Amino acid sequence: MEGYIGKILRVNLTDGEFAVEDIDPDLIRQYVGGRGLGTKILYDEIDPAIDPLSPENKLIFLNGPLTGTGAPAGSRYMVITKAPLTNTIACSNCGGSFGPELKQAGYDGIIFEGCSEEPVSLWINNDEVEIRSAIDLWGKTTHETDDLIKAEIEDKFVARDTQIACIGPAGENMSKLACIISNKNRAAGRTGVGAVMGSKKLKAIVVRGTKGIRLADGKAFNTAIKSAMDKLNAGPVTSEALPAFGTPVLVNIVNECNILPTYNWQSSSYENAGKISGETMAETIVTRHKGCFACSIACAKCTEIEDPEFKGKGEGPEFENVILMGSSCGIDNLGAIAKASYLCNELGMDTISVGGTIATAMELFEKGYITEKDAGMKLNFGNAQALVAMTEKMGRGEGFGAVMADGGARLAEKFGHPELFMGVKKMEAPAYDPRGVQGMGLQYATSNRGACHVRGYTMANEILGVHEKVDPLITDGKAALVITFQNLTAIIDSAGLCLFVALCPGFLYEEVQGLLNGATGFNYTVDELVQAGDRIWNLERLFNQKAGFTKEDDTLPKRLLEVPAGPGNKVCELDKMLPEYYKLRGWDDGFPGKEKLAELGLE
Amino acid sequence: MTFKQYLPEGSSEGKAKMSLDHGATFGDILKILDIPIELPKIVIINGVIQISDEINARVLIDGDIVSVFPPVGGG
Amino acid sequence: MDKVRIKIDHNKCTGCRHCETACSSNHYENMVNPALSRIRVYIDEEANQFFPVIAGPFTEAECTCKYDVIIDGKEYDECSVCRASCPRRTWFREPGTGVALKCDLCGDPADPHCVQICNHGALALVEI
Incomplete structure (x- = not known):
C-alpha cells in the first residue's frame, strides 16, 4: 500500500x-x-x-x-x-x-x-x-x-x-x-x-521511526507538490499574511468588521484591539517563525515575554486564543495573554476553551452570580492577573480552577445562568461573532463537535473573500456555503493536510486530488472525494445521533439569537438557514434517512 | 504584505483622518495615498465588509470610517 | 559540479524539514524517509534554533578531539552541527545497513532538491 x-x-x-x-x-x-x-x-x-x-x-x-x-x-x-x-x-x-x-x-x-x-x-x-x-x-x-x-x-x-x-x-x-x-x-x-x-x-x-513511506508515483507526486506549492506561494494569505504575522493577523480586521467577541460577547468590537493584534505581536514579542513538518507556510510564532510579571517563552498566542483570553475577557495585556497561553500548552489545555470559560466566569462574576469567595479571587473583566492565575488553577485542578476546568457550559449551569455560556454543544465558540457573519453561525450550530471554526471556515469567503466574496450579513446561500466548506474540510483533514491550505485561492478538491493520487495511486476523481467528504460528515452525524443528540441541539447561545449586534445590528438568523441546511444535506428531520444513507453506502 | 508604508503623515496606530472633496470616492483615497489600485485588498466601510467589484466608485460621505487591509487569514 | 555550493542561512530556517523529504524522495524511488536524507535539520526546541546540516564525508570512527561552538549565545557540542557520516550518530547512515549517505547535489549539473523545496530562503545554490 x-x-x-x-x-x-x-x-x-x-x-x-x-x-x-x-x-x-x-x-x-x-x-x-x-x-x-x-x-x-x-x-x-x-x-x-x-x-x-x-x-x-x-x-x-x-x-x-x-x-x-x-x-x-x-x-x-x-x-x-x-x-x-x-x-x-x-x-x-x-x-x-x-x-x-x-x-x-x-x-x-x-x-x-x-x-x-x-x-x-x-x-x-x-x-x-x-x-x-x-x-x-x-x-x-x-x-x-x-x-x-x-x-x-x-x-x-x-x-x-x-x-x-x-x-x-x-x-x-x-x-x-x-x-x-x-x-x-x-x-x-x-x-x-x-x-x-x-x-x-x-x-x-x-x-x-526510520522505515519510510512508499509513494505510488513519486514523479506525479512531486509534480503535485510543486503545483500545490506554487498555489500556496501565489496566495497572499499563505505566502505573506500567515508567514509574517501568524494567525493573529486577523485581530484588526475582525475588529474593524465588528465581529470580535468582547466582554464575553456582550460587545463585538474592542477599543484596544490594536494592542493585541498580530502586527503588535510581530513588533514586540515574536522571536522566530516556525513551521510544522514540511510546511511551506510556517505560521507558528515563537514568542518571548520580558515583562517580569508575565515572564516566559513559548509559541503563540494564536488568533482565537488572543481574542478569547484577550478582548472576550476585556484584557489588552499581550504579556498576560501570552503567559496564559504558555500555561495552557504546559499544563495541556485548549487555549480557546480556557479563554471562553474564563470570559464566562468573568461575566458571572460581574453580574454577581459568582462571588470573590467562590472564586478565591476577583474575576472582573480586564483582570490580567486573574486570567493567568485562573489558567494555572484550572490546569492543575486547584480550588475554583477545578470547577472551571470542565468548561463554561457546566460552570454557567452550576451557577444558574446557562445563557451566559457562549458556545454550542458545551464547547466554547471561537472568535467570530455570527451576528455579523451569518454563515459561521450556521456552522457553529451544525458542526459535529460543537461550536468550532475549523469544521467549515466560511469566514474564508464571507469576510476574507478568499475563493469568492460573499456578503456576510445575508442568510441566502449560506446553507450551501457551509455544506461545501464542511465537506471539503473533512477531506483536507482526513488527507492529513492543514486546513490553512484552504486559505489559498483555488486550493480546493483538485489540488488535494493531485496530491492524494500521486501518493496513493487511488486515482480518486473529484466527485468521489466530494462524496467521501459528505460520507464522513454524515457518519459523524450518525455517531452524534446515537450518542443522543437531536436537532434541538443544533442551536446557538440565546445572546446570538436574540440580542442584535455587529455591523448590521442583527441577530444570527439561524432559523432562516437551518431548514435549508437540512434539506440540502438530504436529511429528514435533521438526520440522514434511508435514502441518504444508501447513497453514501452507510446503510 | 502590509499597507503601513502608505499611511499619510500624522497617522497613529494605523489610523488617520482625511479631508476629501465633496463627492470623493474610495478610489480617490487610494490615489491620494498612492496605493496601487490593482493591489488585492479587503475594504470595510463603517464596519461593513464591501464585496462589490465597483468599490472604487463608491462615493464617501463625511464621517465614513474606511478600513483597508491586504488579504489576511488564519484562525 | 565544483562550481556551485549550497549556502545555508540558519536564521531563515523554520525547522519544517521539507528538505529532508525532498532529498530522500529524490534519491530513493517512490519513497519518503528523512532517515535516508542527506540533509537533516537539527532542531533545538529550547532555544528555537534550527540548523540544516548537509551530509559530508564518511568517517570510520568518532572524532577523538572535539570542541564546542557558541551560536547566538548558546553552547552546542560540535556533533550537533557536524556534517560527517559517523558511527557516533544516526544521521547520514542508512538505517540497518549503516551505509554512508553523502550529498551529491542531486547530480551533475547540480540540482539540489532540498534547495528547490525550501520555501523560506534558508537554502540557496550559489556559484563560487
Missing part, C-alpha cells in the same frame, strides 16, 4: 497487550484516512452512548495519507474518540512532527482500548513496541515530560529524532478542556481529547 502504511497498532491498556493489524484498503478508500477512517473505526467499535471517560471509550491516533509524505502542510495527525467536553464524536487535529514520525515507524495510527491501572507510556521504535511505567512522569507538565523522556533515551542523537505526544496535569485530572500536546507547543486541542488519554492513564506516546 502506498501513501498509507496499511497498518494500525492496537494497544489494550487494561491487559497490556498489543497487536499490529492490517487496514482494509476499501475502507481507506471510502474514508480517505485520519478523521474519516478514525470515525468509521470508532463508530463500528464502540457504542456512541458510552461515557467518554469510561474504559469502553477508545482513543484513536490516526494519520492521513499525505501526513509525512512531503506534501506541503501535510503534517497532521488526528485524535478520534468520543469527546468528554461535548459528548459528540471528537476529531482533534495536530501538526508538528509526531504524526510523520509515527508513520515512519510503520503505522498509520494507534488504537488505544481499555484503561491502565498505573500511569504508563507507550514507546515505539519501528517494530519494537513497549508499554512502560510513567509513574515518574505523572504530574509533570508537557514540557517537563518531553524533556524527561528525551533524557531517558541513552543516545542523545536518537533522543533528538524522537517525537512525543503527551498530556499535562489537566489531562491527568480529566479536565474536559484537556488537550494532547506534541513538540511541546502543538496541540490536538479541542473537545477534551486529553481527558480521554488521562482516563486511560496514558501519559505519553514516544515514537521513533
Whole structure:
C-alpha cells in the first residue's frame, strides 16, 4: 500500500497487550484516512452512548495519507474518540512532527482500548513496541515530560529524532478542556481529547521511526507538490499574511468588521484591539517563525515575554486564543495573554476553551452570580492577573480552577445562568461573532463537535473573500456555503493536510486530488472525494445521533439569537438557514434517512 | 504584505483622518495615498465588509470610517 | 559540479524539514524517509534554533578531539552541527545497513532538491 502504511497498532491498556493489524484498503478508500477512517473505526467499535471517560471509550491516533509524505502542510495527525467536553464524536487535529514520525515507524495510527491501572507510556521504535511505567512522569507538565523522556533515551542523537505526544496535569485530572500536546507547543486541542488519554492513564506516546513511506508515483507526486506549492506561494494569505504575522493577523480586521467577541460577547468590537493584534505581536514579542513538518507556510510564532510579571517563552498566542483570553475577557495585556497561553500548552489545555470559560466566569462574576469567595479571587473583566492565575488553577485542578476546568457550559449551569455560556454543544465558540457573519453561525450550530471554526471556515469567503466574496450579513446561500466548506474540510483533514491550505485561492478538491493520487495511486476523481467528504460528515452525524443528540441541539447561545449586534445590528438568523441546511444535506428531520444513507453506502 | 508604508503623515496606530472633496470616492483615497489600485485588498466601510467589484466608485460621505487591509487569514 | 555550493542561512530556517523529504524522495524511488536524507535539520526546541546540516564525508570512527561552538549565545557540542557520516550518530547512515549517505547535489549539473523545496530562503545554490 502506498501513501498509507496499511497498518494500525492496537494497544489494550487494561491487559497490556498489543497487536499490529492490517487496514482494509476499501475502507481507506471510502474514508480517505485520519478523521474519516478514525470515525468509521470508532463508530463500528464502540457504542456512541458510552461515557467518554469510561474504559469502553477508545482513543484513536490516526494519520492521513499525505501526513509525512512531503506534501506541503501535510503534517497532521488526528485524535478520534468520543469527546468528554461535548459528548459528540471528537476529531482533534495536530501538526508538528509526531504524526510523520509515527508513520515512519510503520503505522498509520494507534488504537488505544481499555484503561491502565498505573500511569504508563507507550514507546515505539519501528517494530519494537513497549508499554512502560510513567509513574515518574505523572504530574509533570508537557514540557517537563518531553524533556524527561528525551533524557531517558541513552543516545542523545536518537533522543533528538524522537517525537512525543503527551498530556499535562489537566489531562491527568480529566479536565474536559484537556488537550494532547506534541513538540511541546502543538496541540490536538479541542473537545477534551486529553481527558480521554488521562482516563486511560496514558501519559505519553514516544515514537521513533526510520522505515519510510512508499509513494505510488513519486514523479506525479512531486509534480503535485510543486503545483500545490506554487498555489500556496501565489496566495497572499499563505505566502505573506500567515508567514509574517501568524494567525493573529486577523485581530484588526475582525475588529474593524465588528465581529470580535468582547466582554464575553456582550460587545463585538474592542477599543484596544490594536494592542493585541498580530502586527503588535510581530513588533514586540515574536522571536522566530516556525513551521510544522514540511510546511511551506510556517505560521507558528515563537514568542518571548520580558515583562517580569508575565515572564516566559513559548509559541503563540494564536488568533482565537488572543481574542478569547484577550478582548472576550476585556484584557489588552499581550504579556498576560501570552503567559496564559504558555500555561495552557504546559499544563495541556485548549487555549480557546480556557479563554471562553474564563470570559464566562468573568461575566458571572460581574453580574454577581459568582462571588470573590467562590472564586478565591476577583474575576472582573480586564483582570490580567486573574486570567493567568485562573489558567494555572484550572490546569492543575486547584480550588475554583477545578470547577472551571470542565468548561463554561457546566460552570454557567452550576451557577444558574446557562445563557451566559457562549458556545454550542458545551464547547466554547471561537472568535467570530455570527451576528455579523451569518454563515459561521450556521456552522457553529451544525458542526459535529460543537461550536468550532475549523469544521467549515466560511469566514474564508464571507469576510476574507478568499475563493469568492460573499456578503456576510445575508442568510441566502449560506446553507450551501457551509455544506461545501464542511465537506471539503473533512477531506483536507482526513488527507492529513492543514486546513490553512484552504486559505489559498483555488486550493480546493483538485489540488488535494493531485496530491492524494500521486501518493496513493487511488486515482480518486473529484466527485468521489466530494462524496467521501459528505460520507464522513454524515457518519459523524450518525455517531452524534446515537450518542443522543437531536436537532434541538443544533442551536446557538440565546445572546446570538436574540440580542442584535455587529455591523448590521442583527441577530444570527439561524432559523432562516437551518431548514435549508437540512434539506440540502438530504436529511429528514435533521438526520440522514434511508435514502441518504444508501447513497453514501452507510446503510 | 502590509499597507503601513502608505499611511499619510500624522497617522497613529494605523489610523488617520482625511479631508476629501465633496463627492470623493474610495478610489480617490487610494490615489491620494498612492496605493496601487490593482493591489488585492479587503475594504470595510463603517464596519461593513464591501464585496462589490465597483468599490472604487463608491462615493464617501463625511464621517465614513474606511478600513483597508491586504488579504489576511488564519484562525 | 565544483562550481556551485549550497549556502545555508540558519536564521531563515523554520525547522519544517521539507528538505529532508525532498532529498530522500529524490534519491530513493517512490519513497519518503528523512532517515535516508542527506540533509537533516537539527532542531533545538529550547532555544528555537534550527540548523540544516548537509551530509559530508564518511568517517570510520568518532572524532577523538572535539570542541564546542557558541551560536547566538548558546553552547552546542560540535556533533550537533557536524556534517560527517559517523558511527557516533544516526544521521547520514542508512538505517540497518549503516551505509554512508553523502550529498551529491542531486547530480551533475547540480540540482539540489532540498534547495528547490525550501520555501523560506534558508537554502540557496550559489556559484563560487
